Amino acid sequence: MNMTRTTNALTVRPEQGQWHPVVRARLAGKFDAIARLVSGRKSGGALEFDVIKHGHSALSLEVRSGGRRAYLKLFDTSHTDKAYRREKASLCALRDSGLVPRILAFSDGPRFILCTWSDGASELQQNIPMGPTAFARNLGKWLADLDSAVPGETACGNWYGYLQSFGASLDMDRIQVARDVLMEIPLCGRALSRNDAALQNFVTNAEGQLMGCDFDLAQMRPRGWDFVLGHIGLIERFPDRIEEVLTAYTDGFSRAHRGALIVEELNVVARILYCARALATGDTADIIQWQ
Template sequence: MEGYVMRDTSQAVGLVDARNQNWADFRVFVQQFGAQICKLVNAATGASGAANIEPAGKYYLYTLYKLTVGSQAFDIQYFRPGSSLSDLAFNRLSGMMKVGQDDQLFQRHIGFIDEHMILIAQANGGPALSEKIATDSVDAWSRALGRWHGAISQKAPRRTASGTMYNYLRHLYRGEKHDVDEHRDFLQSLPVLEEVLVNTNSRLSHYTCLSDGQVCLTKPTAFRMMPLAWGLLESGLALSKRFPDHIEQIVDGLVQGWAEGGGQSNWEHATFREIVKVFCTIEPDTRHIHESHLAQGYLDAFNSTRGREEPRVELAFQSPHFDVKLKQPTKTAIKALRSRLIDIQCAPQIVEAEGQRPDAPIEPKVRSAAQSNPSNALGALCGACSGYCCQFGLQNHAYLKASDLAAFSETRPDLDHEGIADAYIDKIKSRHARNGCLFQGSKGCSLPRDMRSQTCNAYLCGSARQVLANEARLQKSKARVLFVAGSKGAPTLWSDTKTKPLSGA
């Protein structure tokens, strides 16, 4: 390979993100990874000659780049570092691309740089489905989409589930209430026994048309564990919005294609067809419905399985989730933290930048009664979350300020600045959360509360505030509470003082 040419159009497409320059800055990306990416492409495809990399768009979880080498084109997805959501999306997408290679369900997977969450795929160059499909071809391309969903459903990972299609459609989907309730009896009669990892981004522009009449997913951005065939249903909605006068053709094409692709369902053919038609005719709500409805959906599903004499769950809360994967802390990170802790004790200008004079009296850390003596429910919530807020402590040095270290030094007058810093370093465990705070371990924060920052001690996420808002009710009635952590929907049932996994989840 003769080298690569860097075309800096980042300002034009708005790729520079002041909050994370190293991730979003185009020049930094090319300097760090350009040569390595070109070597991977050359080894996998034999492509040679001058290469050109251009920014192609920025999404919430990743930045997209276009690479051309001679006449060959490649898509590069660089996922946002330090985010459990992007880590999850990267792992799901890389896994799905591998299992779908043989059937051309995705673009050809060239390789990835795992430690930096970079995916490289060869662009197929076909026209987007949104441009190709027309009224005279809606039935053919509906079948093609059905075949794609049927084929991928046989390869995707699965897990057991509970509830009904009504639970999912009402609480997880952006549908108008009256439209969903119109089909309530039918949807409640359809049990959901398992979930499958499906593509829930139904945009027709994310598929390209191949020369043999098949479709290929070229922008796989949203894989979630949902009921079997959910991705097919989402595609039905997208098609029906585009061609509202061809719903019967769309439904027949999707169902026929699903079977041709090897897709199966727990329902009879007529029932399955009716489910697809329901999705095609529901009017979506234009407002964004937050995933807090996931918790309510699990609450309804759980209560629907209870016998007449069995207790019901009364409250449900949605929490974030950090998928903790432990790794050994690097010497570089530890050294940087130690230097920072010494600097903020020694340099007056840093202290003043924090809004406090070096000689100002130390203000005691004040915590509310609820924070000082959190309820069992709040503890269960944080346990289900696993420290989503803590992960950002890696780049922010555990949010420790001069005032925090000064307060701790009052309890250890025998230590100088370096001694105070070393006291903190000694609290770092042999393994900490990957992409998380150095003090974040398998059992939470390794710092005692009197050594933590005021920021960490005082912070309450939205989910925690909701729990505290219901504190009186929780303490008085000992209500059973369901926590659903993250978009993966891993529920935990809390009752009185115990936390246990929810049966059947």
């Protein structure tokens, strides 16, 4: 096995030391099968690995064999397998949607997922894969398409009742002030949500279309939850261009969406949630990780 180009990503978590022994140990007995999948050949060949990102619970790798590339995410077995199971289930559910890199294989023992490579995969380390306005519009479209592709279920209630459940993560006085408005906005069922406000977790395919990565936080949420988180993420990422990017974001979603969600109502929920979280001096992670 040939492992090349030790990148700066290795310094993200220096306490873990070199990544080579981890990959060798965790993928032992799997190299030939991985090589066949990556290269598309019947006989396995040499594998080359480069680190893309060394995150809190997973190691993201570029894998090369036979002149072809793939993306491999190796989850930390010292953590619970929740993140691995969430990502695997999400990518399997969206396998033929064109909205995510196509899953090629997974293994529950060593906890890895192998996906097709996107030309923009190296941009996982960058902030935004295109200009702010274009990105916001494409993000809105991607979320509308995602809402049509994910599994869902019925749910009753309204956004006031739902947001009340977050407790100390939000300023409940702000939620109470907006009670009448939120009670008029119904929940339109629940759906599998990416549940991630991080705007850097996207790549672009050969046609320049967005593809979502990192579904390790995915869970069932009210329909429109990902739009709400995207709204908040754009405000925090582009504070000097809020009106511009949110207009593009809303336009992209509205043009592509075919469901029952009303984008104006989701924008209202997003503004209220943003203020309630800020007044609670909380973090987006508080509402994302809430169960």
